[in-house]
Amino acid sequence: xxxxxxxxxxxxxxxxxxxxxxxxxxxxxxxxxxxxxxxxxxxxxxxxxxxxxxxxxxxxxxxxxxxxxxxxxxxxxxxxxxxxxxxxxxxxxxxxxxxxxxxxxxxxxxxxxxxxxxxxxxxxxxxxxxxxxxxxxxxxxxxxxxxxxxxxxxxxxxxxxxxxxxxxxxxxxxxxxxx
Numbered sequence: 001x002x003x004x005x006x007x008x009x010x011x012x013x014x015x016x017x018x019x020x021x022x023x024x025x026x027x028x029x030x031x032x033x034x035x036x037x038x039x040x041x042x043x044x045x046x047x048x049x050x051x052x053x054x055x056x057x058x059x060x061x062x063x064x065x066x067x068x069x070x071x072x073x074x075x076x077x078x079x080x081x082x083x084x085x086x087x088x089x090x091x092x093x094x095x096x097x098x099x100x101x102x103x104x105x106x107x108x109x110x111x112x113x114x115x116x117x118x119x120x121x122x123x124x125x126x127x128x129x130x131x132x133x134x135x136x137x138x139x140x141x142x143x144x145x146x147x148x149x150x151x152x153x154x155x156x157x158x159x160x161x162x163x164x165x166x167x168x169x170x171x172x173x174x175x176x177x178x179x
Contacts, residue, residue, distance in 0.1 A: 010089030014080050017096045021076030022069055024104050029068020032111055032156055033060045040145035046135030047150075071157070075164045079103070082168040086175055099167045106163040107156055114155015115148040122147035 037044055037060035044060045083096045122129040122136075122143050129147065130136040137146055 008089070010084060010091075013091065013093040013096065014084050014089075016093050017083065017100060018076050018080040020097060021079060021100055022072050024100070025068040025072020025076065026065045027068070028104060028107060028156070029064035029066070029072075030061050031064075032152065033064025033067075036064075036149040036152060037061065040142075040149045042137065042142070043135070043146050043149040071160060075160055079164050079168065083171060086168070086172050091171075091175070096171075099171050103160075103163040103167050106166070107159045110159020110163070111152045111156040114159070115152030117155070118147040118151020119144050121151075 033044075034057070037057040041056045041060070044056050048060075048063070079100065080096075083091050083099070123140075126143065129143075133146075133150060135146075137143055
């Protein structure tokens with residue numbers, strides 16, 4: 001009779017953290033792309049060059065999920081490895097998940113701020129915006145929607161990277177204070 005293999009709890013916690021992060025990243029990508037596709041499907045058509053696509057909104061949602069999982073894979077790997085190394089594998093899953101949820105809350109804020117910042121920038125400096133951004137429309141309402149979508153995407157992407165490193169720095173500080 002074989003003895004069952006005992007998997008260390010830190011490995012199980014790390015796998016759980018990583019998989020939860022991937023799931024959240026995919027969901028975040030799908031949700032933000034569904035909102036952005038509803039606000040301005042023309043942005044998606046122009047940037048992705050999906051002129052012949054039948055259902056741009058659903059394709060955008062699927063692309064958001066795929067992008068979220070791909071970017072999330074890298075960021076979740078960095079975050080999970082960072083938590084494991086900082087805590088030497090002693091961090092409970094519940095604590096690391098709190099930091100993970102904080103990251104996704106921060107990304108949501110960055111998504112919103114990026115969209116708003118881009119809208120303001122496009123209204124204040126329309127020529128600058130048209131020069132740097134592909135497919136920019138001419139009508140003010142279309143410009144606002146186009147700018148929102150582009151800015152919110154950049155906000156979420158930059159916010160995701162920044163939030164992971166800020167969360168790891170905060171975790172490192174607080175973990176070291178515990179002892």
